[in-house]
Amino acid sequence: MSLFSLFFLILGLAAIGWITARMRAMRMRPAAPAPRPHSLPGYHGWYVALWLAIPALAFLVLWSILMPGLVEQWVLASPAAQALPAADIQRTAILSEAHALADGSLSAAFNEEARALVPAFQEANSFYGTIGIVATLLLAFAGGGFAFLRVRPDFRARNRVEKLVMWVLLLASLIAILTTVGIVASLLFETIVFFDRISITEFLFGTHWNPQSATAGGDEGSFGAIPLFWGTILIGAIIAMIVAIPLGLMSAVYLTQYARPRVRSIMKPVLEILAGVPTVVYGYFAALTVAPAVRDFAVNILGVSSASSESAIAAGVVMGVMIIPFVSSMADDSLAAVPGAMRDGSLAMGATSSETIKRVLIPAALPGIVGGVLLAVSRAIGETMIVVMAAGLAANLTANPFESVTTVTVQIVQLLTGDQEFNSSKTLAAFALGLVLFIVTLLLNIIALSVVKRFREAYE
Template sequence: MPVLWLFILVLALGLIGFVLGRARALKDAQGDIRLLHSLPSYYGSNVLLATLIPGFAVLVLWLIVQPMVIHGQVAGMIPERGLTDYGSLNLAMSDVRRVADGLDIAVEQGALSAEQARDIRTEFTDIRGRLGEVGVALGSNVQPYVLQAAQTYRTMNATGHWLMTGAVLAAAIAGFAVAFLRTGKDLRARNSVERVILMLLLSAASIAILTTVGIVLSLIFNTIEFFKLYPATDFFFGTTWAPSFGGGSELGILPLFWGTFYVSLIALVVAVPIGLFAAVYLSEYAGPKVRAIAKPLLEVLAGIPTIVYGLFALLTVGPLLMSVFGDGGLGWMQGGRSVMTAGLVMGVMLIPFVSSLSDDIINAVPQAMRDGSLGLGATKSETVKQVVLPAALPGIVGAILLAASRAIGETMIVVLGAGAAAKLNMNPFEAMTTVTTRIVSQLTGDADFSSPEALVAFALGMTLFVITLGLNIVALVIVRKYREQYD
C-alpha cells in the first residue's frame, strides 16, 4: 500500500475513534454532560491521539529504518572489485536503485511481467534496451551483479512495504482499542490529552534543538579530521587559497573571509540606511493608504529567488558599473563581476529584511512616549530621533543582525556577481569570492571526502559559525545595555 494511502487510512481510523470515543463517553453519562469529568471533545481527542500517535510513530520509524536495512543487505551483494572507496559503493548502489526503479516502471507499463522482472538475466536479455523502451535511460550496460542486486532490492522493498502496512495498522488499531475501552464518564480525558499535547510540543522543541546540535557536532568532527591533515596555523593565517586535488594545496582562509566581509559590508551600507529610513517613513509619516500599498510592494523583494538577483547582478548591474568605472569610464573596473556588483544587489535584497522588521519594531513603541514628547514641545522629527528610535534601537539592532547573517550566508548572488577570485584586495571593483561559495565548490564534483580539499569545507563552515555566533553575542550585549534604559 502506498505511504500516502496508509497515512489517510490511519487518519480516517483516528477520526472514527474521535466520533466513537465521544459517543461512548456521553452514553456512559446517559447523555448528561454534567456527569462527565471532561468535555465530550476531550474523550474523542483521547481516542484520536491514541490512534494516530502509535500509527504515525511506527510509520516514520519504519520509513527511516527500512532503507538503511535494505541498503546494508543489498550493498553486501556488490563485489569488492572496482570499489575503491565509499563513494564508489554509493555510485554502484545508485545504479542498483535506478535499475530497480526501471523494472518497477516496466512492470507497471506491461513491458515486463512480475515473474520476468524477478527472473530476467543479463545473459539472455538486453536490460538496457528493454528499460530504454519504457523511458528509463541507463548510462551503460547493466552488469549481472547490478541486476541481481536490483532484483533483491525490489523484493525486499515490496516485502518491507507490506510488513510496514501491517505494523502501522496494528499499532493504530491497538491504540484505538485500548483508548476506546478505557473511555468512560470518569476518565480524566482532559488530563491525558493535555499531557500528550505537552509531550508533542516538547518533542517539536527537542527536534529543533537536536538538529542544531547535530549540525554543530558534524562540523566539529569533520573539522577535527581536517586539522589532522592540514596545519591549523596555515589555515587561519594563510593568505593564499589554491586547492589542488593533485596535492600541494594552499588553504589559507583569509582571502575568503576578506571577500565575505567586504561584500557583506557593502550590502549593509546599502540596505541599512534605505531600509531604516523606509521603516521610519512608513511607521511615522505615511498615511494608511500609502502604507497599505508601499509595504507589500517593498516586501515583494524578499520573495524574489536569489538566483534572479544573481542574474540581475550579472546581466544588468555589472555592465552598468562597467560603463561608468570600466575601460570606457574611470578605468577602475576590469570586468562586470566585482565586490561592488554583488554588494549592491545583495543590499537591495536585504532592504525588506531591515525595513519590515524595523517597521514592526518602531510600531511597537508605546504611543504614550510619542504623545509625551510632542506634549513637551518636541517636533515630529525630534520625537522620532530622540524618543522613538532610541526606544526601538534593540529591535533595530536585531533586524540589522539578521540582515548581516543573511548577507554572510548568501551564495548565488556572489557566484554570479562577484566572481571566484580568492585574493586580498581593497579595490571593490575587482572580483573576489566568499566562504559560502568555496564551501559549495569544495563539496561538488568527484570529491574524495577523506582528503583535506573536501574536509576544508567543514572547517570553513565551522569558522563561519563561530564568527557569526560571536556577532550574535556582541549584538545581544548591546541590546541588553540599551534596553535597560527603557525597562
Template sequence: MQSPVLLLVLLGVMALAYRFGYQRAVSVAGGVDRIKTLHSLPGYYGFYAALWTGLPALLLLGFWVGFQDVIVTGLVEAELPAEMTAGLSTGQKGLLLNDIENLATGNIVSGEVTPALQAAADKYAHLQGLADIAMWSLVLAVALGGLALAWKRTHPELRARNGVESTLMVILVVFSSIAILTTLGILLSVIFESIRFFQKVSVTEFLSGTEWSPQIALRADQVGASGAFGAIPLFTGTLLVSLIAMLIAVPIGLMAAIYLSEYAPAKIRTITKPVLEVLAGIPTVVYGFFAALTVAPFIRDLGASLGLAVASESALAAGLVMGIMIIPFVSSLSDDVINAVPQAMRDGSYALGATRSETIKKVIFPAALPGIVGGVLLAVSRAIGETMIVVMAAGLSANLTWNPLEAVTTVTVQIVTLLTGDQEFDSPKTLAAFALGLTLFVVTLILNLIALHIVRKYREQYE
C-alpha cells in the first residue's frame, strides 16, 4: 500500500496550506501593517487552512485504509472459480485468500501455485493498484478542496482563532475518549468472561480454595481431570515474590534517593542518576535470563553448601531479581518527592543548629513520607504485575507455601499459561484466566487509588 507515502504527502500539503492561509490573511488585511484589522493573528488563519486541508483528507484516508483490503478481498473471493472453493471450510477459505494475497505481494505461499491461484493473485494485485490510484486521487482532491474552501472563507471578520481552538479541543476530547473507551472495553471484556467463569465455578471455591489444578478436558475426545480452581496458592505466591522484591527495592531505592538528593555532589548526581535509571530500560526477559541462569543456580548451590533444600526455581531468586528491577522505580519517585520538599524547611532546620542527618531524619523524611509511600505502593503494583521474571525463575508450581526456597507461581504467570496453545473460550480452564485478571485488576486498582490519594494529600499540604 502507498498509504504511508500518501500520509507524508498530505502532511506536506498541510504545511503548504498553512503558508497559503497565512499569506491570504495578510493579503485580505491589506498588508503586514494592517494585520490589526484581522480578528485573529495571521498564524491562526494558517492553522485554519491547514485543518480544513488535512482533517477531512485524513479521515478519508483512515477509512480507506481500514476497508480497502476487506473490499478487495471480497471482490476477489466472489470471482474465484467454484472448484477452488468447493468443500472448503471457513478456515481453509481464509488460508486460500491468504495465499492469494501472499502470491500477489511476492511472499511465500503454503501450497502449489496453480494457474487459478496465479490468476486470482493477478486480479488481487490489479484491484489493489486501482484502489491505490483511487485513494491518491480522492484524498488529494479532498485536501485541495478543503484548501480552496479555506482560501475562499478567509476574510478579516473570520473568527479563525475560535475555529482552530474549538477544533483542537474536539480532537483532544476524541483522543482522550479513545483512551477511556479502550480501558472500559478491556474492563468489560474481562468482567463478562469472568461472569461466565463464575457460572461454572463458585466464587467461594475460587477465592478460598487451596488447590489449583485447571487441567481439564477441552473436548469430548480428550481425557482430563475435573480441575481445581482454588486461587489461594496463586495469591500466596504473588504476595511472597512481591514481598521479597519490595524488601530489596525499597531500602536500596530509598537510600539511593536520599544520597542523590541530599549528599551527592552535582557532578556525581548527573552521572549516577541516569546510570541507575538505565535499569528501568532493560527488558524484563533479560532480567528473567539473569535470574534463571545466574541467581537461581547461585542460591541453589549456596543452600546446598549450608545443608538447605533449595528448589532449582525458587521464589527467592525471582524476588531478588525483581527487586533489582524495581530499584530505579522507587529511587526515581522518592528522589522527586524529596527534592519537592521546600528548601526553606531545610534552611530553618540548619538555622536551629541541626546537622544534615538530623535534618533528613526529622524534617525532610517526615515531610516527604506521604509521597514516598505513594511511590512505594505504585512499585508494589509493578511487582504484582510482573510475569517474565517469575515464569523463568520461580516456576509454574502452584504451591501453598511461605518458604522462599521453594518453587511458586503467581497470578500473571498462570494467566499466560492458561491462554497459551489451543484453547476454547467456553472451558473453565481458559475462563479462569479472565477471573485471575479481574482479581489482579481490582488489587492493582486499589493500590493505585491509595497511592494517588496519598500523593494528592501530600501535594495539598506542601505546594
C-alpha cells in the first residue's frame, strides 16, 4: 500500500469516526427534564475524528522521512552491497539506480551492481512498509477508540476541539513567521560572507557594476550597485508610478463617484483582470509593441538619436499599467469607506461634485490611497520579467529614460542562472542584492501600514 493510499484510508476512517461519534452523542441525549449536554453532537464527532487522524498522520509523515534511511542501511548491510565502490558519488548513483529499479520507475539498469541490489531494496521496502502500515493503523484505531469511549453528555468536547483549532491557527501563523525568519537568515549569512570579500562601501556607493569576471579564487570584478539601485528606482518608483497613480486614482474616483451601478459592476472586474495577467505576457507586450513604438517616437519625433529598443520608459510604462489595479483597488476601497453624509453635506453647502471630491473625499481617504501607492511601489520594484524583456541587462547610470538600464531583481536572476560557482563573489553578490531589496520592500510596507494607522479616520 502506497503512502497516498494509506493517507486517504486514514481520512476515510476519520470520516467514519465522525459519523459514528455524532450518532452516539445524539442517542445519548437525555430527556427534557435532565440538563442539556455540554457540547453538540458535531463536536463529539470532530473530537473522535481528530484523535483518529492526527496521531496516525503525524506518524505517517515521520515514518516517510525515516524509512528511506532505514531502507538504505538494510541494503548496505546486505551481501550484495559488499561489491559497491568506495567513492561516495559512484555509490550514491548505484544506490539511486537500484532504488528506481525496485520501485518500477526505471526499467533497465546501466550498472550491474545496481541490478544486484534490487532484491535487497524490494525486501527492505516490503518490511519497513509493512511496519509503517501496521503502526499507522494501530495508532488510528487506538486514538479513535480512546476518543470514542469519552463520548458522554457531560464531556466538554467543544472546548477540546476549539483549543485544538486555536493551536492549528497558531501553527499556521508561526509557519509564516518562521518562513520569513528563515529567508532573512539565509540572505544574511551569505551576505556576511560576501562583505568579507567585498567592501560594503564599494557595494552601496560604487558606480560601476561588472561582476562577470569574479571567480572563487579571487575578488575580481566590480560590485558598485548604484546603477542597479538607480535603475530600480527609475523604472519602478518613478516611471511606473507616473503612469499608475493618476490612472489608478482617476479610475477609482470615476467608479465610486460617477459610474452607474451597472457600469461599475462591469468595469471594476475588467480593471482588476489586469492584476491576474502573467507578468511574462506584459513582458512580451512591452518588448514587441511598446519598446519599438517608444524608440521610433524618440528618434523621429523627439530627435533622440541614442534611443534604444530596450529602454527604461518602455518597461516603466508597461509596469505602471500592470500595477494600476493595486492603486485603483486601494483607492476605491478608501473612497467607498468615506461616509455618504460627508459627501451629501458638501453638496448641500453648494460645493460642486469636483470640489467635493478634491476637498472632502480624497483628503478623507488619503491614508488608504497613500498606503496603496506604497504597496504598489513595493510590487513594482520587485518585478523581473518586464525589465528583462523590455529594459535590458546593461547596468547604466543614466537619467535618459530612452536608454537601456537594469534593476536589482534582473541582476539577481542573471547571477544565479546557469552553472555558477556558489562560493564565488559573483554568486554571493546576488544574496547581498536580495537582502537590500528585502529591506527596502519591508520598509515600504512598514511605512504604508504606519501611514494608514496614523492618519486613519474612524467614521460612524
